[in-house]
Amino acid sequence: MKLIFKTASAFLLLAWTSIALNAQASSSDESWELVKKQAQTEKKLIFVDLYFTGCAPCAQMDKEVFPDPKVAAVLSADFVTFKSDILKEEIGKKLCMKYGVTGFPTFLFMNADGKVIDIAGGFQNVEQFTALLQNAKETAKKGIFKKYSPEIQEKDYPDFYKQAYLDGKRNVPFDVIDAYLKSKDITEEVPFVIVTGLRVGKQYDDQFLLKSKKLMEDYGRWNVTSHVFTILQRKKREYEKKNDLKGFTELVNGSKELYTPEEFAKYSGILLKDFGVEKVVVKPNTPQK
Template sequence: MIRILKIASAFLLLACPSIALKAQTQSTDESWELVKKQAVAEKKLIFVDLYFTGCMPCAKMDKEVFPDPKVTEILSSDFVTFKSDIMKEEIGKKLCMKYGVTGFPTFLLINSDGKVIDIAAGFQPVDQFTALLQNAKDGAKKGNFKKYSTKIDVKDYPEFYEQAFMAGKRSVPFEVLDGYLKSKSILDEVPFVIVTGLRVGNQYDDLFLKNANQLYNDYGKSSVANHVFGILMKKKKEFEKTNDLASFKKLIDQYKTLYTPEEWTRFEGFLLKDFGVVKASNSTYTLQK
């Protein structure tokens, strides 16, 4: 699910929220600060759309979801909206760095103080999207916020991570990652976004799975559920070596609660599909012995 955001347009919608996410004005650090000030003045939440040109789910959101009257009503009434392209706009890159964003579109739902209510990724049909917005409103009223700090400062991150997002230098040697992470707690924000944002594996897979539920509560579903799924896909290969389907099912069932029933049906299908089947050189499939 690694993707990188849509066209040159990131805009704070001041006078015309009914055409939210359509305006084409360059987004900057200054415009982001103005959005936060507007949210304070109007007592609204902030909705951020991170996207890129050529992203099909992003384009589908623009065409089918954002123009829907139910969506424009809730966005205009309760949110200040902000759109950014991380390929072209530094603030978009900083937001992706801050939250370890790798899949697009990604939606950030934040209060005017910068506290994260929720993060969601991928195409969302109208009903699902309006439910996301309503749940964010309800969560903010209850004071249910994630563990992320409220500031964005590149100085808070090791250089390799900052360069990965701000300069696109994502090929970081594992020894560099390990050298930083082995003295840190994965439960802390910066190590967490490094692991999920750079897809760090090896011994960190088991550590992540062990702490998945806590991380889910602290940082939200989007990054955690996606990373867990990626780990389980790798684990599948280990269990296929011994053709131990029963043990693999037992393992993956531990993480069922991280997903909706619909998501789990889809993900479990991917995880169990062709278990124990290897592709032979003649392009036919055979079961592992």
């Protein structure tokens, strides 16, 4: 099979490299609009890769997954590809703001009108990524899209949130965020991305857990499951203070339906490991007994 694909693989690797370099060289608001127009003209979907230079899993995707003949063939045939370095390019920052992105790489799958089909992230091997592409194609054919609005409208976001993503001022005081959110419904798009994008805690954790299944249907698994894991890490400290392993185990198990069996085994193992064990922090240069 490797011999059969040898020539095709070389061609597709060159094609992918060319696409990636062109996107990196011209990743701007204008180029983003051109990508959508190209997708409309060619009747293709859009694949967006949000990454940054120095991100290990991002580099691993570039090296091991995107050049693979199976992956490259599907991307070439059915998608217009757009890559953006989120630390260097304004459109990358705006897309991160729009979707409350916190981990990298993050992948956006859209139709030509900018409607979101799915969002995923982290390293995906060839089989996993191919499955994501196929699922995006099938879901788009059914006309099923997430709740996100198709356009980036900066005026829709409060200043503190725009500054967090566009200016890197992410240390927003909770009372500032709370003053905005307390009159909002976190199932709506902007409050949702503020909560997930800024990892908002305190009283919003319980609301988020309660509505997590609905939020996942509306905005996708990636942002919701990532934030639920963050919430459960915070909750662990609360339950440890009460020495309530049973209660915490029940809370963790309550999120099981949000994850695949493999994911739940991994994350529950992390959460339940060393419950109640005192964490000893050794200061540098402290003499050891």
